[in-house]
Amino acid sequence: MLYKDLVIIGGGPAGLAAALEAAEQGVKDVMIVERDSGLGGILQQCIHNGFGLHVFKEELTGPEYAQRFIDRLDNAGIEVLLDTMVIEITPDKRIFAVNSEKGVLEIQAKAVILAMGCRERTRGALNIPGFRPAGIFTAGTAQRYVNIEGYMPGKEVVILGSGDIGLIMARRFTLEGARVKCVLEIMPYSNGLTRNVVQCLEDYGIPLRLSHTVIDIHGKKRVEGVTVAKVDENLKPILSTAEFISCDTLLLSVGLIPENELTKMTGADFDANTQGPMVNQRMETSCEGIFACGNVLHVHDLVDFVTMEAKFAARGAAQYLKEKDGPCRKMSVIAGEGLRYVLPHAVGVEKMLDEKQNFFMRSIKPMKKARLSIQSENGTIKTRMLSYVKPSEMINIELNKSEISKAAGHLKFILQEEGASDER
Numbered sequence: 001m002l003y004k005d006l007v008i009i010g011g012g013p014a015g016l017a018a019a020l021e022a023a024e025q026g027v028k029d030v031m032i033v034e035r036d037s038g039l040g041g042i043l044q045q046c047i048h049n050g051f052g053l054h055v056f057k058e059e060l061t062g063p064e065y066a067q068r069f070i071d072r073l074d075n076a077g078i079e080v081l082l083d084t085m086v087i088e089i090t091p092d093k094r095i096f097a098v099n100s101e102k103g104v105l106e107i108q109a110k111a112v113i114l115a116m117g118c119r120e121r122t123r124g125a126l127n128i129p130g131f132r133p134a135g136i137f138t139a140g141t142a143q144r145y146v147n148i149e150g151y152m153p154g155k156e157v158v159i160l161g162s163g164d165i166g167l168i169m170a171r172r173f174t175l176e177g178a179r180v181k182c183v184l185e186i187m188p189y190s191n192g193l194t195r196n197v198v199q200c201l202e203d204y205g206i207p208l209r210l211s212h213t214v215i216d217i218h219g220k221k222r223v224e225g226v227t228v229a230k231v232d233e234n235l236k237p238i239l240s241t242a243e244f245i246s247c248d249t250l251l252l253s254v255g256l257i258p259e260n261e262l263t264k265m266t267g268a269d270f271d272a273n274t275q276g277p278m279v280n281q282r283m284e285t286s287c288e289g290i291f292a293c294g295n296v297l298h299v300h301d302l303v304d305f306v307t308m309e310a311k312f313a314a315r316g317a318a319q320y321l322k323e324k325d326g327p328c329r330k331m332s333v334i335a336g337e338g339l340r341y342v343l344p345h346a347v348g349v350e351k352m353l354d355e356k357q358n359f360f361m362r363s364i365k366p367m368k369k370a371r372l373s374i375q376s377e378n379g380t381i382k383t384r385m386l387s388y389v390k391p392s393e394m395i396n397i398e399l400n401k402s403e404i405s406k407a408a409g410h411l412k413f414i415l416q417e418e419g420a421s422d423e424r
């Protein structure tokens with residue numbers, strides 16, 4: 001059995017930032033366990049630019065962004081176990097992992113940070129009828145084929161779902177000489193960042209067809225085409241609008257699912273909306289000493305926010321390792337009208353890591369102007385006017401410790417659509 005102060009599961013951007021921050025906070029014995037043969041997580045296949053605008057104030061590619069962190073690991077004395085898959089974790093922080101060299105490893109950690117990322121939803125999750133021909137890929141799989149393996153999955157492509165990975169792959173396929181016929185989106189609005197709709201579709205003349213979906217896939221050996229249809233306000237296909245589009249490839253970019261099989265083994269409480277664990281102000285799950293950050297906690301639109309959140313989790317873990325946990329007044333955080341979720345789910349005021357606490361949230365629908373208000377049992381704590389809110393773009397707002405301390409009972413976040421434009 002190995003003994004470690006802090007074990008981080010996953011060596012993507014969340015795990016890397018958490019490990020470095022923990023070392024900076026004075027945690028001596030930090031280990032990253034990563035199932036892949038290299039560090040960097042999904043960033044290694046994201047060779048487009050646009051990473052790091054917030055953290056480094058520069059436009060980096062995914063591998064460049066990851067490398068900035070990887071280069072610092074040795075100096076920080078962080079141990080890395082590659083090609084090692086964690087298969088079990090217990091509530092008392094015992095970790096079981098396997099690799100081809102040592103077989104099964106058992107590690108007893110004093111604290112754990114979960115940073116396992118997410119995976120893509122597949123055709124099975126959508127139940128699209130038709131045969132099972134070759135030529136159907138998730139957008140991330142196609143990204144790996146093109147950018148890492150050097151394979152071109154097809155020549156005539158239809159993309160279902162306007163998530164960021166699908167938008168980026170529409171541009172990538174076009175640059176590699178394929179024809180992207182259209183991107184279909186079942187919702188009446190795009191599910192990706194506005195900058196990606198502009199830079200990946202509009203700049204290349206690729207049509208985005210909102211309120212449309214695929215209702216049939218044709219072809220037995222290889223995809224020969226898809227039938228698409230408009231959907232009504234209940235997202236039901238309107239069969240009279242059905243139209244055949246020939247293609248040899250269908251890419252699915254229909255959402256990401258946090259990879260929480262290990263988290264569930266700890267017995268931590270879950271949030272049905274994020275599909276990740278519930279956390280407090282220091283990103284600690286309801287299982288004491290087990291922290292979570294990055295896409296395993298909630299799906300992020302920008303990696304910069306993953307890095308910031310991971311640093312928070314690491315500072316939380318360092319605080320947990322240094323101090324014996326005393327009593328702490330816990331305030332629950334509620335996602336009210338207009339919001340799908342708010343994170344963290346609870347704030348222990350006396351154990352806040354800074355004088356300010358950042359809250360992350362997503363709206364339930366796009367709004368041109370909206371009023372975000374934070375309320376407690378004794379009234380409104382703060383309001384802020386927001387413009388061009390979209391479910392695909394995360395909202396974040398900071399509250400001061402003094403504002404949180406004044407609140408009673410809970411913090412309830414409400415997002416209401418507004419006509420007025422005054423900023424407070």
Ligand SMILES: Cc1cc2nc3c(=O)[nH]c(=O)nc-3n(C[C@H](O)[C@H](O)[C@H](O)COP(=O)(O)OP(=O)(O)OC[C@H]3O[C@@H](n4cnc5c(N)ncnc54)[C@H](O)[C@@H]3O)c2cc1C
Pocket residue numbers: 009010011012013014015033034035036040041042043046051084085086087115116117118119120139140141143164165168256259262293294295296300301302303304306
């Ligand atoms: C296909 C794809 C493309 C994306 N493109 C972009 C983009 O262009 N721009 C952007 O800002 N964001 C993009 N994202 C979002 C991106 O995931 C995040 O920005 C960021 O990479 C999340 O960091 P993470 O560390 O939480 O997860 P990841 O980068 O997914 O890293 C998680 C790591 O955990 C490891 N792991 C998981 N389970 C285990 C286990 N049991 N044992 C050991 N190791 C394990 C994985 O191998 C992986 O290395 C993309 C996501 C996907 C899925």
